[in-house]
Amino acid sequence: MLKLMNADENKSKRLVSLMKKRGFIQPAFELYGGVAGLYDYGPLGGRLRRNVISKWINHWISLGNIVEIDSPTITPEPVLKASGHIGAFNDYASECKFCSSIYRSDHLLEEVHNNPDSLDNLSLDEELSKHKIPCPSCKKSGWLPSEPLNLMFSTTIGASKGGRRAYMRPETAQGMFLQYPSIYRHFRGKLPFGAVQVGKGYRNEISPRQGMIRLREFNMAELEYFIDPQKDIDYNLNSWDHIELKLVPDPINGEIKELKCTIYDAVENKIIRDKTVGWFMIKTFELMIELGINSDLIRFRQHETDEMAHYATDCWDLEIFGSYGWIECVGIANRGCYDLEAHQKVSKTNDLKAWRDYENELEIDKIICSPVQSIIGPHFKGKSKLISNHLETLDALEIKFPYSTTIDGEEITIEENMVEIKEVKSIERGEWFTPHVVEPAFGIDRIIWHILEHSYTEISKENDDYYTILALKNKICPIDFSVYPLFEKDGLDEMAKKIIFSIRDIKGINVNYDGTKSIGRRYARGDEIGVPYAITVDHQTLEDNTVTLRERDSQEQKRMHIEDLLKFISQY
RNA sequence: GCGGAUAUGGUGAAGUGGUAUCACCUGAGGUUUCCAACCUCAUGUCGUGGGUUCAAUUCCCGCUAUCCGCACCA
Structure with missing residues (x-):
């Protein structure tokens, strides 16, 4: 494998050159010398990134119980203190x-x-x-x-000296936790549900390396899935029995061993401790394939117990193999109730909970000491509220009067006439609890890098050692179709432009015109940036309205009528 | 952060104490009836700040960035 990597080193250099040359990815602020860990997406990269993000969002939204939210990147200090980022990361x-x-x-x-x-x-x-x-x-x-x-970028909210201290968020997750009450209301309290957020995260790395892999400002996409830990959900995991995953479990019982098995077996055999984590693993795997990651170069690695982040109880990384070796691109963690509870504690609210109905209603008969406010009020004045609250917690059967206790540092005595012994019947239909959270967190830039690496293919053609094809998947590629007139004369160019206008009427298709240099060169230019189809207009087009459609990966051409072409494109 | 190397058009490279060359790419024109063809012309470069010098892209120093180890991070 090491040999393989060395052989690929020059290839990956050529990829980096291509990325820069054709406007996918380049170091940011180069005019001013550049800044380590900050990258630009160029004219093609910008659209590629957008396509990846759209696909990511749709993949989760289409589950039906996931919503998209958005929250600020500037985060006040107490939030990050509560979440444990100040302290544990230091x-x-x-x-x-x-x-x-x-x-x-x-x-x-x-x-x-x-x-x-x-x-x-x-x-x-x-x-x-x-x-x-x-x-x-x-x-x-x-x-x-x-x-x-601190690995977080700090800033101040407000220009004056008394401004509040804040940080650029190191992850988007906190936004979802803080919006929990709103999401809970949106789903009218029905667990499980989730929220996604795509946005920038910031970590002031000491020494960023490895190009796009470790950035100081990066695109993250995170999903927080709120579940009732007591409810068993059937995820139909055996419907993925045709897929074998590569797993590297926690070597807690011995040496590191890679194994292959289906998601169903991995959960059954408790290699994956959490069923929901397992479900997200296979859904994530599916997404990676759709985005154009090579399935042979994906594996899941379980965090060792001492490696786990401060919040997690089980964590699997999806790693992708590329020129930097195995790189963590997605982390799927069961964070338990850590985050919601931490925020409840610090912010002193009770709002980050969910309601669970009991299977059977509980009838509870209690005998309580009900305070007689007309006596307690005038007698204890300001303390009466504390005293009343205290009385309600007592078991009326055990209490003897006069009853003495210490409240708020003061010895007080309750006389019998201050309370009324009452029998109350109550029916408890359920209880409040803090949901658990399963979080898949994606490093979009790392994924994009590997999409590009896995798509980058060099074949040899005559007179050409490195003929480059960027085999991006349809709808991930920045440009979907290119139209080439064989020559820019005899009306071929006008015909080509007419065709482009009809294609532009089709929603969501990005089509591009290229009329200069030889036809072969134009095919090559298109192949290099991953345009899946080339449409060529020749003299025959003028006679019978047919064009040729060339497929990028096979380089095969088919002649078809323009009407059929438009039909093909609208179904693309 | 430490040690080593490097920084020349968009890309990849050559070279010099007297402002730079080549290939590819890109643009214009010509030619060309389907896979980076050819001809003519054109655009565009010494990372940055300071020092030495009559003169610095070249020599020296600082900074920044990149690459390779180590460390760190996930």
Whole structure:
């Protein structure tokens, strides 16, 4: 496999050149020297990206219980504190007092400490001064207190000094969690349901590498699927029995082993711990094939327990093989109720819950102490509300009067005449609970990169070592049809333009005209950017209204009447 | 972040202390009856800031970016 990668190295260089040359992908801000980790999509890449995103959204929306939402990228600090992004994502950095160089605190201590990664900021500072760690750059020893090295871009909301601290979101998921009440209402409380969001995410990587693979600003597409953990849903997993997935399970019981099996078996045999995760895995696999990823180059890898993010309980990555090796492109995680509960706790609301009907109604007979407000009110004044609440929690059968307790730091006594012992009947039909969340999170840029890599084919033609075909799938490709007049004279060019106008009337089709240079070159130009079909207008067209339709991948041509062509295109 | 290498039209490359060459691509014209043909012409380049110098794309230093290791990240 290593040999294969080396052989492909030049090929992948030629792909990068092509991407730049033809306007798919290029480093951003090149006029100003460029910025690592930031990329532009060009005239063709922009449309490619749009097509991938549309396909992604439709794939999920068509399930019927998924909606699309959108939320801001600028996120106030408390949100990210609640979600755990501030804290868990952090490493500490120390600044040299003398030369202002900044280093990761734990890295400075590597020589003198076994596991500096585990230290908190105070211990880090202590160790640094105890061992008189010198600055690698100026060799003096003296460090300012370590600060969290945050991988998020920070900003301030509001221009004045009192502005609120905020960050560019590191994932789109939080937007879906915060919109949960609205989504819950939309579906009128019927779980399971989900929401998707496509947008930019930001991570201030220390050193982005590997081209499009690690970006500082990237396109993410995330789906949050809210489920009742107690309800067993039948996903009909055996309807995918014709597909064998490559799985690399958590090596918790031994060495890493890749195995092949159907999604049904993987869930049955508990290789995949969560059925819903399994369902999303196979749905995601389907989507990848539709987008043009080579199915042989896809595998799922389960996160090892210590590798799992702070929120997840089970997590599988969809990895795609390309010139950078196996790259994680989708993460499918069961996040449990972590996020919703965290936000409920911090924001002090009760709104992030769902209602579950009991199978059988529960009749509950209770004997309670009902406070007599006309006595308690005047007697305890401001404290009366707290006292009433307390009384309602007591078991009336056990209580003896006068009853003493401490409320709000004060000893109080309840006399018998302050309460009324009542028998109440209540019927409980269900309960509130916090839904669990299964999240498939897609790195769109990484997927696009691999679509391009897997589509990129070089064949040899006479006099041509590298004839390039970008075998993009229909409707993913930026341009769907090209119309070429054999020559731009004798009215062929006008005929071609007439045909283009009729094609443009068909919705959603992007058609392109090219009339310069030889016909062979124009086919080559089209093949190179993945135009699936070329329509050629020749002299015969003027006589009998027929054109030739050339297929990109087979390079075969068929002559057909313009009417039939338009019919073909409208069904394309 | 550390170590090494690199930066020349859109792409891929050559070259020089006196402002740069080639191929492909692109555009115009000609030619051409279906797969990167040919002819003529044309457009377009020394990453960036500073230093040395009469003169720097070339030499030196800083910065930025890219590639390869290591580390980090997922």
